[in-house]
Amino acid sequence: MTTTVPENSLPETMTASVLSGVKALAIEEVPVPPVDADEVLVEIAAVGVCGSDTHYYRHGRIGDFVVDGPLILGHECSGTIVAVGSDVPPSRIGERVAIEPQKNCRRCRECRAGRYNLCPNMEFYATPPIDGAFARYAVIRTEFAHHVPDSLTDEAAALLEPLSVAITTMRKAGVAPGSSILIAGAGPIGIICAQTARAFGAAEIIVTDLVAERRERALRFGATRVIDPTQVNVAEAGLDVNAFVDASGSPRAVSDGIKAVRPAGTAVLVGLGSPEMTLPVEHIQNLEITVTGIFRYTDTWPAAIHLVASGQVDLDSLVTGQFDLDHADEALESDTHPDSLKSIVYPGRRSR
Structure with missing residues (x-):
């Protein structure tokens, strides 16, 4: 299908932090994910570290979800749309968004009932085998790329996920x-x-x-x-x-x-x-x-954006650690400190 991009075409590969086993994290060049007709490609600005990320990093599994191949962690994320699929208006390019990091099937009983968080066919960021956002780019369906006002920082936009x-x-x-x-x-x-x-x-x-x-x-x-x-x-x-x-x-x-x-x-x-x-x-x-x-969320991003934009919830003050992509392993270990709340990884930043 056709993908709409700005005049400067996107690269074919991107830098990502890839988990291959317990505490086995490495910086790799991987393909930029293809964009389906109803999807957008987001250049990732900030990613919050979640307890599930640290669990996969330390133990290689959560219940029945096992890391048995290369996996990109990170599902609390924000960024800017840089390309859109053929069914998405090109006017979305350049829009700052917070990502609702899931893709439901739209067809099952739970989806039809409006409980899409319980979709048995769900593809969720950083849940094996679905890659997450410790990478320069990620794709998401257009309805799950939520526009955020300029009053929200990249960090706050990423943390709309745990707020949800x-x-x-x-x-x-x-x-x-x-x-x-x-x-x-x-x-x-x-x-x-x-x-x-x-x-x-x-x-x-x-x-x-x-x-x-x-x-x-x-x-x-x-x-x-x-x-x-x-x-x-x-x-x-x-x-x-x-x-x-x-x-x-x-x-x-x-x-x-x-x-x-x-x-x-x-x-x-x-x-x-x-x-x-x-x-x-x-x-x-x-x-x-x-x-x-509770298992994840359904239709929460509009409420989350309002709570932060109106000053009723302060997400920026939760950030206690900031790391570039080369130090994603340190971000994943930062929760061992008693004063740690939320660490942020910036996939576009490199230390070397």
């Missing part, structure tokens, strides 16, 4: 003006969830974390109260919240958090933890608590 996770979480949790919420874990997702809960109107936002520095940080990003779960029994503290969000993956945090929910409340499991854990079933049954999970 938080928006989905708040929607599932039923957070509304005046409600109360307990969040377990003050890592990146917990902190973004705290900010988003505040934007959704929550009056009480309680955050638990084992690390004192992270608890203090939560207070700067929307929490009204923090708890050290080693000093306070969360299950018996009388918190009586409308909603509980687990952003830790800890079985103890999940069980205690559910017990802190008032009758007919909701618990949303977000954190990646043990694939199986024991839940307080009697408590769930007797208080009619809804327990659910």
Whole structure:
């Protein structure tokens, strides 16, 4: 099919950081991906490092998804459209966008029902065998390249992806003006969830974390109260919240958090933890608590862009590390530092 490009034609190859095995990351020249009729080619400006990226880097797999061939990591990304497919208006070239990093089939039962995040045929960035954005260019369907205003930085535009996770979480949790919420874990997702809960109107936002520095940080990003779960029994503290969000993956945090929910409340499991854990079933049954999970997102980018552009959510302040492509391995290890929140990789920058 025909691809529309500016007068200066695009290169045939691009630089990418390629994962070939556990902690085996190398800079390689790879082909620029072809652009289908309904797609756009984006020159990547910034990529946020996600916990799934670090997990693939350190362990080579997440559940049934196994790195068994070369893989480009990175799915929290932003950039500028530099070419479009034949079905996309050429006027999109030059547009700054945030990428919703997925491609659903549009035909299955879940897609037809509007739950495209649950499409069994989904192709998602940086999930084997689909390449991500630790590269100079990436392709995405035109409807998933979301225009962002100039008031958003490249970093904030990239971090609309984890904000979309938080928006989905708040929607599932039923957070509304005046409600109360307990969040377990003050890592990146917990902190973004705290900010988003505040934007959704929550009056009480309680955050638990084992690390004192992270608890203090939560207070700067929307929490009204923090708890050290080693000093306070969360299950018996009388918190009586409308909603509980687990952003830790800890079985103890999940069980205690559910017990802190008032009758007919909701618990949303977000954190990646043990694939199986024991839940307080009697408590769930007797208080009619809804327990659910989230898997990615559906139709969240417009809300995310509004929350950042209106100043209700601050994503730029989450950035604690910046790395060029040659140091992507350091970016993937940066989460070991207690003061780390979000590291950004810039695929267009090289150190040598």
